[in-house]
Amino acid sequence: MKRISLSNTGKVTIFSKLTLTVKVVFPGHLCCCCPVFHTMARHSKLQKQVLSLFRQFLRAGQDKPGFLPRIRDEFRENSSIKKTDVMHIEYLYRRGQRQLDQLKDVNTKQLGTFSKPKVER
Numbered sequence: 001m002k003r004i005s006l007s008n009t010g011k012v013t014i015f016s017k018l019t020l021t022v023k024v025v026f027p028g029h030l031c032c033c034c035p036v037f038h039t040m041a042r043h044s045k046l047q048k049q050v051l052s053l054f055r056q057f058l059r060a061g062q063d064k065p066g067f068l069p070r071i072r073d074e075f076r077e078n079s080s081i082k083k084t085d086v087m088h089i090e091y092l093y094r095r096g097q098r099q100l101d102q103l104k105d106v107n108t109k110q111l112g113t114f115s116k117p118k119v120e121r
Contacts, residue, residue, distance in 0.1 A: 046089060053096050060103045067103065 043051070054075055061067035078092055102108055 044083075046086065046093070047083075050089070050093055053093060053100065056100055057096070057103065060100060064103070064108070 054071075057071045057075075058068065061071050081088055081092075083089075
């Protein structure tokens, strides 16, 4: 059984034979299987909501063929939006909630999109 302890100075002692110095940037945890201090990024409330929405979409789309690639593509396209553009993210989140409600409907067979027609020159 491993004995792992973390001191306030950032030193990790294992079996009191090996001492590692760890720089603690974010709150995290010690892994039980290796002497590495893992950090975990904290997400904002909005980020958690978007991740939850994504998971709900994946669950709802499992039973309907062809939906999962479209869901992943849509979220991937919008992943490039800056985190500071909160208004746009909230707008897309609300739009996504409405689309999720439509997807959960038993009668939904496909999701349509509105796009601007391309002008040929």
